[in-house]
Amino acid sequence: MVPTTGQHMTDRNLAELGFEDLWKNEILRKYIDGELSREEAIELVGLENVQRADRETAVVEEDVDWGLDA
Template sequence: MGHQSGELSVLHRPLKSVRNSYSDMAVDLTERVQELADARGVPESKILEQALERGVEDLWVDLVLTQYLDGEIDREKAIELVGRDRVKRADREAKAVKDDVRWGLNA
């Protein structure tokens, strides 16, 4: 039960597209880092350091808010970790989703 040569090439096309996408993203990322470094007059390493710090901070906030919304930590702990404004926003967004689901179920 082998593949005909035409079938095999079709199976490989998505992989090439994924590879090209990653390659394109890497080029875009490199160019953006260079452009930011040039605009700010700092080394690219400084831009990468700042990007890593911001990324980790965003991931931390997402983790804390997810734990809060899942009931794993209480509201006061979440406020202590990420601030009252972020917790209030998470509450509003969670309520909006619940309201949308309720509306959808009753439509």
């Protein structure tokens, strides 16, 4: 079955969204690893995304600390 133009655009848009997510995740990884400053990360992916990464990192660190103390 050959996709219609509308279906093709949807697939293309989905692919673009996937690349945007990959790019955002790479920026946040670099921020968490100390390769980018907080300010640089905020400039690139926005404050909300950086704050989410901070919260998620804190939760993981708490879990690791809890596991090491158990």
